[in-house]
Amino acid sequence: MLDILSAAASAGGDAPPVWISWLPILGMIVIFWFLIIRPQMRQQKEHKAKVAGMKKGDMVVTAGGLVGKVIKVDDHYAELELGQNVRVKAVKSTIGDIIPPGGSSPAND
Numbered sequence: 866m867l868d869i870l871s872a873a874a875s876a877g878g879d880a881p882p883v884w885i886s887w888l889p890i891l892g893m894i895v896i897f898w899f900l901i902i903r904p905q906m907r908q909q910k911e912h913k914a915k916v917a918g919m920k921k922g923d924m925v926v927t928a929g930g931l932v933g934k935v936i937k938v939d940d941h942y943a944e945l946e947l948g949q950n951v952r953v954k955a956v957k958s959t960i961g962d963i964i965p966p967g968g969s970s971p972a973n974d
Contacts, residue, residue: 915962915963916957916958916960916963918963919935919938919943919957919960919963920935920938921935921936921937921938922934922935923935923963923964924963924964924966925943925945925960925961925962925963925964926960926961926962926963926964927945927955927959927960927961928959928960928961929959931945931947931953931955932947932964933945933946933947933953934946936952938957940957941956941957942954942955942956942957943955943956943957943960
């Protein structure tokens with residue numbers, strides 16, 4: 866492509882078309898879309914589905930790092946039991962993750 870541009874410049878002395886100067890910018894936009902924006906949108910979609918499927922008895926981790934058991938769930942809030950007789954009401958969107966039943970295996974296994 867560089868040969869074509871240099872040949873055109875030496876032959877006619879004309880500048881390359883304007884759209885060629887926009888190619889690097891368009892290329893960066895495409896790269897950002899596929900490497901950053903698209904994976905983030907997919908992650909948000911998975912998180913929304915996970916929070917929407919939350920039910921009574923699930924163990925969850927809030928965005929603040931609190932671990933609790935879901936006692937009650939409604940449209941916007943989830944009531945969590947953090948300890949014996951310690952209950953808090955959390956906004957559903959602040960639920961970071963749902964812990965799978967059985968927890969995780971120890972690090973040395």
